[in-house]
Amino acid sequence: MSFSRRGHPLAEEEKSTDAAKARARAMELLAGQELSSGQLYERLGRKFTQPTAAAVVAEMVERQYVDDERYARTRAHGLLAARKSRRAAAQDLRQKGLDAQQISAALEEVYAPDEAGGDPELEAAAALVEGRYRGKLAAGRKDLVVAALARRGFAYPVIKEAIRRVEEDG
Template sequence: MTISRIAKTKQGRFSLFDENGDFLFSIDGETMVKNHVREGAALDAASLEALKEQSDTRKAKDKALGYLSLRDHASGELYDKLCRKFDARSAAAAVAEMQRLGLINDENFARHRAKYLADQNRSPREIRRRLAEKGIDRDAVDTALAELAPDETQACRALIEKNYGRRLREGGRDKVIAALARRGFSYGAIRAALEQCGETADEDGSWE
């Protein structure tokens, strides 16, 4: 196949056209120069595919840098985002490059994110779930929580005082317990927090 025409796009890339004038795909300038792509060049199917993959990977890396310029990402989270725009190979190559450059580190991300969530009075169970949703593996999550050692009862009490004081005063203790359980707090932490807030168990010792 012969590259009959190369046209620069508004995005600064270069569109390639075959001998029939049909659009093939676009590549970045660096890839074009490195591979000596020019009008009149003859490329077989394998060479064209390799050229496209190389350019897509470069574009994926640029997109990854853009995401990371806005905020930190976990590797799994970044990979999932890139897969929305690129093939799995290009996305994986871009993530690997960000790791090589030291721009993403799942362990550090887990520590910082866990502390941020704990400061919002999230339960350890919810912190674990949210980190897993970011693609953090279990070992990194376990390490982050072990280092942070969040006080579940204290977080639960702070949440009660901030969001549920009125409901408790109106006799809605059971609904408060259910709401806290949905937020991932353990029964023991909920009971201890309620006791600290002045709530007592029923005459039979039950909290439900």
């Protein structure tokens, strides 16, 4: 649903069909941050008709200003750096309007074991245990640590190994 500046929805007949204005708006949005084609379409759809928004998104994709595969990889790297589980990263990417194939390819690349065989997801979980949850672990509340990591989308074997590593180092 579209909204005017005052918070009232814009009716479809109030939306613009001006492709030049839609193109300019798309460039403004893309100058601020990289967006997926779905995000760009949704934002343009607030002020422009569906056909106008779709045509401008298609043009941006053709000119390679919008590249969903690149966006998925970049976003997945950011999510891993933010210590997100693979499951949480997949959910985030789905919410950005990416399709299953793009999500799978990005996660396979970003969450793949490194040259030394290290698991990036396990490293993220271990870093969370070491930093954020170390106090709970030291207080004997392993159950709270497991629950917190499970809520973050980490699989139980990853959680178990992350806790084991921190307990051995500690």
